[in-house]
Amino acid sequence: MMAPYGKSLSTLQEQILSHLPAPGRSSDPAKYLIIIDSLAPLASSHVELFAPFLTSLLVSPAISLLASYHADIPLALSGSPYMPDTLHMLSYLATSILTVSSFTQVLARKRARDRSLHEPIFGLAEQKEGVLIGPRKKEGDIALVVNMEYRRRSGRAISETFVLTSSSKFNTVPNFMVLDDCPLYASLPVLDSEVSGSSNSTEQSQTTFNLTLTEKQKRDREAVVLPYFDAQTNDAQLGEGGRILYQMGTEDREDFDDEEDEI
Numbered sequence: 001m002m003a004p005y006g007k008s009l010s011t012l013q014e015q016i017l018s019h020l021p022a023p024g025r026s027s028d029p030a031k032y033l034i035i036i037d038s039l040a041p042l043a044s045s046h047v048e049l050f051a052p053f054l055t056s057l058l059v060s061p062a063i064s065l066l067a068s069y070h071a072d073i074p075l076a077l078s079g080s081p082y083m084p085d086t087l088h089m090l091s092y093l094a095t096s097i098l099t100v101s102s103f104t105q106v107l108a109r110k111r112a113r114d115r116s117l118h119e120p121i122f123g124l125a126e127q128k129e130g131v132l133i134g135p136r137k138k139e140g141d142i143a144l145v146v147n148m149e150y151r152r153r154s155g156r157a158i159s160e161t162f163v164l165t166s167s168s169k170f171n172t173v174p175n176f177m178v179l180d181d182c183p184l185y186a187s188l189p190v191l192d193s194e195v196s197g198s199s200n201s202t203e204q205s206q207t208t209f210n211l212t213l214t215e216k217q218k219r220d221r222e223a224v225v226l227p228y229f230d231a232q233t234n235d236a237q238l239g240e241g242g243r244i245l246y247q248m249g250t251e252d253r254e255d256f257d258d259e260e261d262e263i
Contacts, residue, residue, distance in 0.1 A: 023059045036067035043086040103143035
């Protein structure tokens, strides 16, 4: 365990590399894990050297780096306008990303989406003046939402969202489960009959006239003969294309006059 406060970046790098194997020693079967509890001091004081410092610690495939980044801590902007911020840089360099959020906030956003409303915003996105306070624990607020994104060597990313609940002897829900399988998050299924029944009732209630057909109108609708393509029949030959055919009935013949026939 090292205390980085009061040390330069080069001194801290030398102390960390002194506990790691040399780059040429590939026969060492041991695995090494570097844990950084917070990247905020490093990202705020050394913006331009942030990414090179982290990559310089991974001198061997047997070394892994685990670090936490607090998105609610505002950081100073970089001197170059073309340089990306630290969060985008970490997202590009990392092979596995775990994003933690509040379960109550996720439920609030889902309720807004189900009602076709704007999703509520929390944290720095609210742009409110004052002191930033973390979410207070309530009686039912005992869960966290963890979004996991794992990137393979081919570059393909696999993403899944889980719910992490606190362990209790009275809790029958698993401590770690997929978000869609959580009973509090999953919505009740809506039957097709209920949807059609509700849509019909709303249409009838919003109209001032009757939209239903009588028995005679239904029989007349079934007796209507529409034009059809001869390509749909078996008599059509290949390569000729389709032609619209229409058989005139007695009502159509009465509508045409002799002058129209000559034309």
